[in-house]
Amino acid sequence: MDEAAKKDIVALGRKAHDLTESAYRSHTATRGDSAWADKQRILLADMALHLLQTSLKDGDLSAAELKRNLYAILTISDQFIPDDGLKAIAERLYAT
Numbered sequence: 001m002d003e004a005a006k007k008d009i010v011a012l013g014r015k016a017h018d019l020t021e022s023a024y025r026s027h028t029a030t031r032g033d034s035a036w037a038d039k040q041r042i043l044l045a046d047m048a049l050h051l052l053q054t055s056l057k058d059g060d061l062s063a064a065e066l067k068r069n070l071y072a073i074l075t076i077s078d079q080f081i082p083d084d085g086l087k088a089i090a091e092r093l094y095a096t
Helices: 003-026 036-056 063-078 086-093
Strands: none
Touching: 003 036, 036 063, 063 086
């Protein structure tokens, strides 16, 4: 990827991340509310944007940051597809 495209993606990702975090903070749902799943979807999008930032950061890809990003994504996703054992996969990331 050329540097101009990378810079554009990073800038757009930062803006999307700011908007997503703002939406999450302003969402009033709490665990057990009917709107909780909506708030968790926003959190999942936020974690995906963290993965974007980690992936495009200059220098070597940090294994620790990548594990953290994947752990969060798998853990949140588990509530949406609970029969696929995503939480167990997430836990294995830190077992080694």
